[in-house]
Amino acid sequence: MNFFLISLFGKDRPGIVAEVSKVLYDLGLNIEDSSMTRLKGEFTVMLVVSCPEDIGEEKIMSMLKGVGERFDLYVACKKLPKDWEKEYEGKEIYRIVVSGADKPGIVYSVSKVLSEKGINISDLRTERRGELYLMLIEAESQEDRFDELKQDLDQLKSILGVDIHVERDEEAVL
Incomplete structure (x- = not known):
């Protein structure tokens, strides 16, 4: 079994997910x-597929070429090493929520604390809702x-003037 990372992005419009997933299905990819x-306004797709x-x-890129042209998407594909899953087994998982007024440096400051502790960010999302800035990290x-x-995050929240909540995910262990 092979695994590939596929990434596509371009202007958001209806049908991107349907067309991409149809190509992958037709190829027999999961x-x-x-x-x-x-x-x-831009739509991004990142997938790990097995096949x-x-x-x-080459085959995957060739089959996605038509979808990329039809929707004006940038398309990339990368084969993952055979043992890629072993690196992610048995880890502690933390969920971090940062909220407050938007200002430069929030992502950098929080990610720096995590990096200094040897903690890897597996998912990070930010969103601005009016004056409220929200960052969700796994x-x-x-x-x-x-x-x-x-x-460390309690110290950082007073420096940044934001609220930071962190919890351990007791249920999930990768």
Whole structure:
């Protein structure tokens, strides 16, 4: 079994997901993981697909070419190494919510704290709702860093003037 990371992006319009998923289905690919979202009028698609050994990047790109041209999408495809899943097993998962007034440096400041602790960001979303800035992070660590992370983020929230809530995901272990 092979795994590929596929990324597409372009102006948002109806039919992108249907057309992309049809091509993948017709090729016999299975969508394992996906993230699809609109950002300021642009639609982004990131997928991890699994497929039989006889299908390669060239075949996938060739089949997605028509969809890319029809919707004016940028398309990329990358084969993942065979052992890619082993790197993500048995990790602590943290969920972090940052909210407050929007200002430059929030993403940098929070991500710097995580990086210094050796904590990896697996998902990060930001959204501005009027004057409210919202950042949602899912992060993971090989070691239990919860208490020190909570302490550092508590210090950071007074520096940034935002609210930061962090919790350990007791249910999920990758």
